[in-house]
Amino acid sequence: MQPFRYHVFICDQRKPEGVPCCAARGSAATIDALRKEIGARDLIDRVQITTCGSLGACERGPNLVVYPEGVWYSGVKPEDVPELVESHFIEGRPLERLANHDEARLRGEIQSNRNKFMAAQRARDAAGVLPDDLNQTLRGYMESRALLTALELDVFTAVGGGATAAEVAQKISTHPRATEMLLNALVSMGMLAKQEGVYRDTPVTARYFAEGSKDNARHGLIHTANIWHRWSNLTDCVRAGTAVGHQEMADRNDDWTKPFIAAMHRNAAERAPLVVQAVGPAAGERLLDVGGGSAAYSIAFAKANDKLHATVLDLPPVLPIAQGHIDAAGLTGRVDTRAGDLRHDALGKDFTLVLVSAICHMLSPEENQDLFRRCREALEPGGRLVMQDFILEADKTAPKQAALFALNMLVGTPAGSTYSYDEYRAWMEAAGFKAVREIHLPGPSSLMVGVRG
Ligand SMILES: C[S@@+](CC[C@H](N)C(=O)[O-])C[C@H]1O[C@@H](n2cnc3c(N)ncnc32)[C@H](O)[C@@H]1O
Ligand code: FES
Numbered sequence: 168m169q170p171f172r173y174h175v176f177i178c179d180q181r182k183p184e185g186v187p188c189c190a191a192r193g194s195a196a197t198i199d200a201l202r203k204e205i206g207a208r209d210l211i212d213r214v215q216i217t218t219c220g221s222l223g224a225c226e227r228g229p230n231l232v233v234y235p236e237g238v239w240y241s242g243v244k245p246e247d248v249p250e251l252v253e254s255h256f257i258e259g260r261p262l263e264r265l266a267n268h269d270e271a272r273l274r275g276e277i278q279s280n281r282n283k284f285m286a287a288q289r290a291r292d293a294a295g296v297l298p299d300d301l302n303q304t305l306r307g308y309m310e311s312r313a314l315l316t317a318l319e320l321d322v323f324t325a326v327g328g329g330a331t332a333a334e335v336a337q338k339i340s341t342h343p344r345a346t347e348m349l350l351n352a353l354v355s356m357g358m359l360a361k362q363e364g365v366y367r368d369t370p371v372t373a374r375y376f377a378e379g380s381k382d383n384a385r386h387g388l389i390h391t392a393n394i395w396h397r398w399s400n401l402t403d404c405v406r407a408g409t410a411v412g413h414q415e416m417a418d419r420n421d422d423w424t425k426p427f428i429a430a431m432h433r434n435a436a437e438r439a440p441l442v443v444q445a446v447g448p449a450a451g452e453r454l455l456d457v458g459g460g461s462a463a464y465s466i467a468f469a470k471a472n473d474k475l476h477a478t479v480l481d482l483p484p485v486l487p488i489a490q491g492h493i494d495a496a497g498l499t500g501r502v503d504t505r506a507g508d509l510r511h512d513a514l515g516k517d518f519t520l521v522l523v524s525a526i527c528h529m530l531s532p533e534e535n536q537d538l539f540r541r542c543r544e545a546l547e548p549g550g551r552l553v554m555q556d557f558i559l560e561a562d563k564t565a566p567k568q569a570a571l572f573a574l575n576m577l578v579g580t581p582a583g584s585t586y587s588y589d590e591y592r593a594w595m596e597a598a599g600f601k602a603v604r605e606i607h608l609p610g611p612s613s614l615m616v617g618v619r620g
Contacts, residue, residue: 189228223277
């Protein structure tokens with residue numbers, strides 16, 4: 168069987184720092200160039216690209232092999248890619264200047280590298296050296312912290328298409344020596360490029376982290392930087408069983424609230440169409456969006472159904488932000504806002520749909536049961552409760568993101584956590600909901616739906 172004319176295996180193996188490997192020799196850029204060139208030449212149906220582990224000629228990477236011919240290429244740089252594609256995949260002639268012709272030499276090289284690798288592994292094992300992946304997890308905070316600091320200081324906007332460390336330091340009012348250290352670390356992480364002392368954003372950092380890009384996510388990501396400080400207290404929180412130094416949402420200032428709601432909005436704007444499709448609102452629906460945040464879900468429901476009216480219930484500091492999004496969506500009057508405390512207040516009457524999205528993880532089991540009871544009172548008979556959140560498997564160890572998010576709630580709330588399907592179903596049934604079921608959505612969070620009996 169030959170579903171493709173050519174199959175390229177290209178190595179993207181990363182080895183420990185200082186050990187020669189294709190990743191350290193720039194395989195990511197070569198793979199990117201190859202994929203783009205294959206796309207641009209309309210060869211996607213003829214040439215399949217598969218990334219793979221070490222091919223053995225590690226000192227001469229990036230390495231790739233083209234089948235069915237079995238031609239091995241070494242040292243393929245992004246600038247070689249157009250010539251390689253033209254020669255091998257269009258004209259059907261291997262590109263001789265990069266191809267390995269001496270099979271005996273190649274075999275020897277592969278064998279010698281394999282032997283060196285095995286010997287190094289045995290020595291590390293005998294010495295009890297920590298495995299690399301364990302080390303990487305232990306030190307993961309260094310890269311995370313460097314990137315978060317870059318976002319807090321808006322480094323990627325300052326660097327843009329080219330700036331020296333001194334110029335960046337001047338733009339963002341930081342210390343020149345320290346700024347250079349930060350920029351160099353960001354280069355080592357692949358977040359910036361550097362040439363002759365001039366730094367540049369990569370296409371990825373320019374797209375997601377720089378002002379002026381339509382996909383700039385920096386404002387919402389400042390929320391991740393804010394949360395980072397809480398995670399430093401995790402040890403104390405595990406000892407105490409609750410968030411240490413917790414501050415109620417209502418008492419936080421705009422420096423917290425604005426990035427928080429921006430982060431929620433970005434996430435919600437992407438998920439809302441999926442939720443609307445899964446729930447499928449009927450005409451004339453009256454929606455209560457409990458803790459509705461930026462109003463992204465209410466807006467999506469209202470856009471999908473022009474007979475729907477929605478009320479966003481949230482804390483007073485959040486409502487002007489929600490109102491801004493509602494006005495911008497042209498839904499003033501069809502989506503309104505109401506100040507209220509979802510922990511204690513009565514939620515209203517005669518709604519046909521109550522949405523509780525990304526709220527239950529903030530609350531304790533008892534608070535969730537109480538909230539579901541008040542949601543039932545707010546619904547007319549036959550009305551539906553739709554709850555969206557991380558839903559853990561029964562033993563609470565997966566999905567990983569949901570299990571880790573429980574710790575995010577431990578460090579950030581008095582009694583929040585993430586919960587399992589069985590817990591949600593039991594609480595909803597105890598509150599008087601029937602036909603309770605889960606609707607799976609892509610990602611670690613899903614929906615639970617129940618009908619007021
Ligand atoms: C994680 S966000 C979820 C926002 C929105 N439902 C979504 O899914 O994008 C939690 C929301 O609950 C609101 N909130 C927190 N405590 C609240 C309270 N006691 N009463 C009302 N709203 C509250 C927050 O202001 C925030 O908008
Ligand atoms: S790391 Fe790529 S060939 Fe060894």
